[in-house]
Amino acid sequence: SSYRRPGSDPFFSRGSGRVPAGIGRRRSRIVVTGGAGFVGSHLVDKLIARGDDVIVIDNFFTGRKENVMHHFGNPRFELVRHDVVEPILLEVDQIYHLACPASPVHYKYNPTNVMGTLNMLGLAKRIGAKFLLTSTSEVYGDPLEHPQKETYWGHVNPIGVRSCYDEGKRTAETLTMDYHRGAGVEVRIARIFNTYGPRMCLDDGRVVSNFVAQAIRKQPLTVYGDGKQTRSFQYVSDLVNGLMALMEGEHVGPFNLGNPGEFTMLELAQVVKETIDSSARIEFRPNTADDPHKRKPDISKAKDLLNWEPRVSLREGLPLMVTDFQNRILNEDEGKGN
Ligand code: NAD
Ligand code: UDP
Ligand code: UDP
Numbered sequence: 001s002s003y004r005r006p007g008s009d010p011f012f013s014r015g016s017g018r019v020p021a022g023i024g025r026r027r028s029r030i031v032v033t034g035g036a037g038f039v040g041s042h043l044v045d046k047l048i049a050r051g052d053d054v055i056v057i058d059n060f061f062t063g064r065k066e067n068v069m070h071h072f073g074n075p076r077f078e079l080v081r082h083d084v085v086e087p088i089l090l091e092v093d094q095i096y097h098l099a100c101p102a103s104p105v106h107y108k109y110n111p112t113n114v115m116g117t118l119n120m121l122g123l124a125k126r127i128g129a130k131f132l133l134t135s136t137s138e139v140y141g142d143p144l145e146h147p148q149k150e151t152y153w154g155h156v157n158p159i160g161v162r163s164c165y166d167e168g169k170r171t172a173e174t175l176t177m178d179y180h181r182g183a184g185v186e187v188r189i190a191r192i193f194n195t196y197g198p199r200m201c202l203d204d205g206r207v208v209s210n211f212v213a214q215a216i217r218k219q220p221l222t223v224y225g226d227g228k229q230t231r232s233f234q235y236v237s238d239l240v241n242g243l244m245a246l247m248e249g250e251h252v253g254p255f256n257l258g259n260p261g262e263f264t265m266l267e268l269a270q271v272v273k274e275t276i277d278s279s280a281r282i283e284f285r286p287n288t289a290d291d292p293h294k295r296k297p298d299i300s301k302a303k304d305l306l307n308w309e310p311r312v313s314l315r316e317g318l319p320l321m322v323t324d325f326q327n328r329i330l331n332e333d334e335g336k337g338n
Helices: 038-050 112-127 163-183 207-216 236-248 265-275 300-306 319-335
Strands: 029-033 053-058 077-081 094-097 130-136 187-192 221-224 230-232 255-257 262-264 282-285
Touching: 029 038, 038 053, 038 236, 094 112, 094 236, 112 130, 112 163, 130 163, 130 236, 163 187, 187 236, 207 221, 207 265, 207 319, 221 265, 230 265, 236 255, 236 300, 255 300, 262 265
Parallel strands: 029 053, 029 094, 053 077, 094 130, 130 187, 187 255, 221 282
Antiparallel strands: 230 262
């Protein structure tokens, strides 16, 4: 194909970015869109620790400078305030595309999934970079197949309140495969299941952050509906390992990346009580429209082809986010002059 490759700086690997790990591994230049967000910032930590050069592109829609501040002053780290809905010119080896208004509170308003993904694919095509899309389990909608395999096409309402997110990601997957087939871009697709950990947005309405913050603030845990709907919760370090294995591996995907341990929201509330405050009360609230009844990844494909599986259980992972939440809630209270 005829697309241009970046210049000839011998320090950096080129094109496929397929570089051997360990001693003698060449530094890659990597863009992480949404790198100031929850998942992105943990990915950045790991890439910097591995010795790579990292450029974060973020418009701070839901992300925070605080998540990456510890890299300021490191010459291998760069933070660019930019909205991926606008074109950008860069020269890199790999693009991890995470930018997305990811929470129910924010995702209704934004064309990032379509326009942002198109721009990052255009960038990947021009410079011959490898492109990884962080898609979501939401592409399966309210699934009629359980657990969900990558071969399942999903059960999604195209005009519902969640459609901007799930249909947006489905379109992003389509664009990714079109650029792969049509323009020869080397692509990877991850379908991420519910993930939690330190630096998660405090007030974006996700169930884990809600329950943990509520328990710390001594407020009742709000269970929506009857609380019998299920989700599978993955600790963020497991996800980051999965994303990197996918990027460095040989397979396009899509791959489910999630923890198959399945919990009802009532069970989750119980684990949060055991972890933070056994006296916390539960309060039932009406559920949102189109809420999927159950969700659990089948991860056999990632196990077989990426040699990846999660290692951190919910009971091990939840305590690891409590101190971070406590500190941030304390700072917030101090900010309010309480
Ligand atoms: P997050 O909100 O913490 O991170 C998203 C980041 O993207 C934020 O820093 C935000 O400021 C940035 N962003 C949003 N729109 C942008 C734009 N137009 N231009 C530049 N930056 C923009 O969310 P997260 O949980 O870290 O999610 C990261 C990715 O993983 C998202 O693509 C999300 O859809 C996907 N994902 C996450 C989960 C999960 O449980 N956390 C589950 C499924 C998929
Ligand atoms: N693009 C970008 N940076 C680049 C190359 C492309 O932001 O280095 C954007 C470009 O502005 C366009 C999108 O990516 O909106 C798709 O680019 P492509 O070249 O595939 O499509 P075309 O511009 O030919 O329609
Ligand atoms: N949920 C809940 N209490 C809350 C927030 C969410 O019971 O305070 C429920 C929500 O109705 C859904 C599940 O928890 O059934 C997971 O919601 P979340 O928004 O975290 O993730 P998603 O629905 O995207 O999987």
